[in-house]
Amino acid sequence: MxxxxxxxxxxxxxxxxxxxxxxxxxxxEDGKGLDISCGFAHGIKHDYDPVIDPSKFYPTHEAVDFYHxxxxxxALMEExxxxxxxxxxxxxxxxxxxxxxxxxxxxxxxxxDLFDEMRKxxxxxxxxxSHYETPVHLVEKYGSWRSRKLIDFFxxxxxxxxxxxxxxxxxxxxxxxLNNMRRMPGGAGGIFFEExxxxxxxxxxxxxxxxxxxxxxxxxxxxxxxxxxxxxxLSLSNTYPxxxxxxxxxxxxxxxxxxxFYGDVMIRGYYPNYIAxxxxxxxxxxxxxxxxxxxxxxYTSDYLGFSYYRTSTHEYGQPFYGDTGGDQGTxxxxxxxxxxxxxxDPVGLRYTLNELYDRYQIPLFVVENGLGQVDELGPDGKxxxxxxxDYIRRHVQALKEAVKxxxxxxxxxxxxxxxxxxxxxxxMKKRYGFVYVDRDNEGKGTLERSKKDSFEWYKKLLASNxxxx
Ligand code: BGP
Numbered sequence: 454m455x456x457x458x459x460x461x462x463x464x465x466x467x468x469x470x471x472x473x474x475x476x477x478x479x480x481x482e483d484g485k486g487l488d489i490s491c492g493f494a495h496g497i498k499h500d501y502d503p504v505i506d507p508s509k510f511y512p513t514h515e516a517v518d519f520y521h522x523x524x525x526x527x528a529l530m531e532e533x534x535x536x537x538x539x540x541x542x543x544x545x546x547x548x549x550x551x552x553x554x555x556x557x558x559x560x561x562x563x564x565x566d567l568f569d570e571m572r573k574x575x576x577x578x579x580x581x582x583s584h585y586e587t588p589v590h591l592v593e594k595y596g597s598w599r600s601r602k603l604i605d606f607f608x609x610x611x612x613x614x615x616x617x618x619x620x621x622x623x624x625x626x627x628x629x630x631l632n633n634m635r636r637m638p639g640g641a642g643g644i645f646f647e648e649x650x651x652x653x654x655x656x657x658x659x660x661x662x663x664x665x666x667x668x669x670x671x672x673x674x675x676x677x678x679x680x681x682x683x684x685x686x687l688s689l690s691n692t693y694p695x696x697x698x699x700x701x702x703x704x705x706x707x708x709x710x711x712x713x714f715y716g717d718v719m720i721r722g723y724y725p726n727y728i729a730x731x732x733x734x735x736x737x738x739x740x741x742x743x744x745x746x747x748x749x750x751x752y753t754s755d756y757l758g759f760s761y762y763r764t765s766t767h768e769y770g771q772p773f774y775g776d777t778g779g780d781q782g783t784x785x786x787x788x789x790x791x792x793x794x795x796x797x798d799p800v801g802l803r804y805t806l807n808e809l810y811d812r813y814q815i816p817l818f819v820v821e822n823g824l825g826q827v828d829e830l831g832p833d834g835k836x837x838x839x840x841x842x843d844y845i846r847r848h849v850q851a852l853k854e855a856v857k858x859x860x861x862x863x864x865x866x867x868x869x870x871x872x873x874x875x876x877x878x879x880x881m882k883k884r885y886g887f888v889y890v891d892r893d894n895e896g897k898g899t900l901e902r903s904k905k906d907s908f909e910w911y912k913k914l915l916a917s918n919x920x921x922x
Contacts (some may be wrong), residue, residue, distance in 0.1 A: 458856050465639035466577060466864025469530060469887075470539035470821055472584035472629065474513045475873040477543065479520035483559035486549025487589040489643050497585055497640030498878035503593070510896055512874045512881065517890045519873075523567055525902065527870055529888055531574035533908065536916035538576040539820055539866045540567075541584035541629065544610055551588030552595075552606050556613045564614075574919045578622045579684060579758075579820065580867060582611060582670070584629035585876060587643030592824055597643030601742075604666045611670045615677040623681045625674055626758045626820065627667045630688035632715040634660050636775030640876070653735040661739050664718050668752040675752075684756040685719040686820060687712060691764045691798075691805050695783050696739040700769035708773050713812065720757060720813045721751040756863060757813060760821030764788070764801040792827060794885060799847035806855035806862065816861045822848055823868035825875065825883040828905065834903035836889050845911065846922050853919060865919075867911070872901060887911050 474490035481487075490513045492502045505511065519526060530538060544551065546560030568578045587597055595602050615625075630641060634656050638644035642659050646652055667685060674683040691709055694701035710727060717725045723746065732739065765782030781794050788796040802822065809817055824844040828836045845867065856862055869885030872892075877883075881892050887908040892898035913921045 455859060458859065461853065461856060463918070464536075465862075465918060466537035466579070466624075466818070466866070467915045467919065468537035468539065468576060468579075468864070468866045469870030470579070470583065470866040470868050471519070471870070471873055472586075472876070473541045473543035473546075474516070474584065474586050475483055475869075475876055476516050476519035476540070476871075478514060478516040478518045479513075480514040482520065483563065484549055484557040485543065486545040486551075487895060488543055488545040488586040489589055489639065490542070490585055490590060491795070492687060493640075493879060496875055496877045497637050498877045499879070501639050501645060503589075503645070512879045512894075512896065515896065516874050517872065517892060520563070522900070522902075524570060525798060526888070527570050527574050527576070528625040529902065529904075530576065530870060533577050533870070533887065533912040535574075535870075536915070537579050537624070537864055538571050539579035539581065539626075541581035542614055543586045544583055544585060545588040547613060548588065548606070548610050549590075551591035551610075552602075555636060556610075561613070561617055564618070565621075568618055572621060577624060578618075579624040579626070579818075579864075580614075580618075580622050581626045581629050582614070583607075583627065585640040591647065592643040597645075598662050599644065599655060601662055604662055604669065607666045608669055611673055612677065615674055615681075619678040619681075620794065623678075623816075624669075625681060625683040626686040627670050628663055629686050630760060631663060631667075631685065631719075632687045632712040632717075633775070635773075651736055653732075654737045657732065657737050657739050660715070661741060661745070664749055665745050667719055667754075668748045671752040671754065672748075682755040684758045684818065685716065685754040686758040687715055687760075689759040689805055689809065690762050691801050691808075692782060693764060693765035693766045693785070695768040698769065701767065704769050707769040708767050713771055716757060716809070716813060718749060718756050720815060722753040724749075735886070748818075754815065756816040756818055757809060758818040758820040759805075759809070760868070761802050761805055762868075763795040764798040764862060765796060790847075791825060793825060793878075795825070797824070797844060797847075799851040801851075802848050803851040803858070805853045806852070806860045807858055810860040811863060812856075816863045818863040819852065819865045820867065821868040823885040825869075825885050828872075828884045828889060832891075835903065838905045838907045841885075841887075841905070841907045842910045843915075845907070849914065849919060850922060851865075870911075894896055 633641040871888035872886040872890040
């Protein structure tokens with residue numbers, strides 16, 4: 454029996470997380486192709502332009518220029534004692550069209566240098582293979598993951614990067630927040646609907662192809678780099694029943710299952726019984742080839758990476774838009790909200806960690822958690838972000854309680870350790886960083902980096918392996 458764990462284990466992966474498209478910029482440099490993030494002027498929750506409109510400003514095109522400034526940024530992360538740094542490889546830097554026969558050497562070289570730099574600075578790279586970055590050509594030519602062909606293209610890409618970065622990257626994640634296929638299928642899977650389509654049919658068929666691709670990527674990773682671990686990644690901010698009315702309670706469970714369904718398939722390795730009724734009610738018939746279910750059963754995730762930001766509540770009869778109720782659900786009177794309406798709930802993190810470990814019994818990795826706020830520069834030209842320190846302190850406390858509860862947690866990578874473009878809204882104004890980046894919503898600013906108060910605080914937290922709160 455496992456002994457009582459009263460503190461964070463040695464080797465706990467503390468650090469930070471970003472995504473290529475939200476930080477790198479250089480959107481067409483060194484042979485890169487267009488990926489879907491390039492067509493969202495206001496983030497993935499809003500309209501997508503299949504053709505770039507030259508009169509519009511697209512925030513990811515330059516983002517915060519991590520492509521050219523990563524050495525400076527990683528030096529700051531090293532100063533904060535990071536043990537891990539999560540980013541994605543932008544698929545379209547390696548295969549500009551997604552279906553190219555040969556990879557783009559300049560793209561491969563960029564990530565070689567980036568991962569070398571991380572290792573040199575004592576950080577384990579944690580790498581997402583697809584973080585809202587499906588190559589545009591795959592969307593146009595094949596309808597993205599509607600087509601089974603994407604499985605082969607994705608695996609060609611995986612084989613290329615697993616082989617190239619073997620020994621450098623030991624932690625992989627396949628698709629970022631795959632359960633967001635329901636809420637934001639454009640971002641999560643490059644799915645844009647045609648008129649008259651049954652949306653749920655398209656989403657679940659595409660998800661099936663992604664499940665097979667995920668399982669085959671697990672297989673491949675284990676063959677090519679046996680020392681590496683590969684996980685799935687889900688958005689698992691949580692939802693409570695708004696009241697103890699059994700109707701609220703039951704329906705909230707059903708809503709939660711819409712997200713856990715993705716973990717159930719990729720971790721437990723089979724389609725859960727409850728989905729048959731959901732599909733029947735929604736008129737969904739997923740086509741599977743013989744052998745698909747066996748592949749999914751055989752190659753399950755080594756760990757579960759997930760994002761946790763908030764909770765909301767659900768009332769009987771509300772629509773199931775996303776992972777947290779009717780996107781935001783009904784406000785919880787016991788919690789405070791950010792200016793974006795995200796309700797801050799540290800206990801919810803402990804609850805979620807216990808919920809997930811009870812269900813899956815595999816290591817968990819909090820690969821995203823953080824506070825998006827409006828940061829004002831003080832008269833001294835600095836950001837005094839006590840509110841961010843408070844948010845992290847309370848969440849890390851809750852994380853520690855979960856460790857004591859016996860949950861097996863591998864690490865914690867804070868979202869957006871330096872300010873980057875918001876995925877949801879495309880804003881720079883929604884800042885998460887310990888490091889301020891001088892750039893605004895219109896793309897103005899010097900891009901200069903400066904430390905906020907939270908920088909020193911997080912540095913101490915990491916130096917003490919999570920003890921100095
Ligand atoms: C997650 C995404 C990230 C991210 C974060 C914060 O859903 O994986 O890419 O940005 O949420 O969201 P936002 O940027 O909209 O504040």
